[in-house]
Amino acid sequence: MKLINGFKDFILRGNVIDLAVAVVIGAAFTGIVTSLVNGLINPIIAAIGGAPDLEGAWVMPLRTIVEDGEPVEVGIQFGTIVSAVINFVIVAAVVYFFIVTPVNRLLALRRKGEVEAPKxxxxxxxxxxxxxxxxxxxxxxxxxxxxx
CATH class of the missing domain: 1.20.5 (Single alpha-helices involved in coiled-coils or other helix-helix interfaces)
Structure with a gap:
């Protein structure tokens, strides 16, 4: 019974609830960024590189295998890696500029006494x-x- 009560105390702490909300919002935001990158940025970069999409662009072939009677090239897909890096950079920039920076600024103003904490x-x-x-x-x- 102590184990269940300890778990209940842990779950009901404000930090855990805040973290759960942040994870849900982060997952939704990641979906938006992924759509933006896949629908807008990747096609532009792929068009510059001369490929129909970024996922198939810049493949370094390693081996050819036969699958269902057809030869298929297996290789390192640099376009996929570039796409993941772009996703990460956009998410990190938005989090930094729209969440971290304003919160740090607000906390600094509260420390100086220029902005009152909520009563x-x-x-x-x-x-x-x-x-x-x-x-x-x-x-x-x-x-x-x-x-x-």
Whole structure:
């Protein structure tokens, strides 16, 4: 029972919930960036390189195998690597310029006293605190029932 209560305490910490929200938003944002890179940037780079798409561009052949009676070249696909690097750079730039920099600036202003910290917790924080307290009370009642 202590293991379950410890897990419940861990899950209900604000940091874990914030992390879960960040992962969901990050996954959605990564989908947008991947679509942008695959639909706009990759075709432009591939057209410059003379290939129909970046995935098939700049392949260094290593070996030819026969598959279903047809020869197929197997090789290192540099276009795919370039595409992944472009995805990473765009995601990293957006995170840095739109999340890290503004938050650091806000924290620096709060340290200087130019921007006040919020006086009251936000509604979602109050709601999560209330849920945590209710679960704590409920788990306390459950353990008392099991002990008696």
């Amino acid at each position: 009251a917790p936000a509604e979602d924080v109050l709601l999560l605190t209330e849920i945590r307290d209710l679960l704590a009370r409920q788990s306390g009642e459950t353990t008392r029932t099991l002990d008696t």
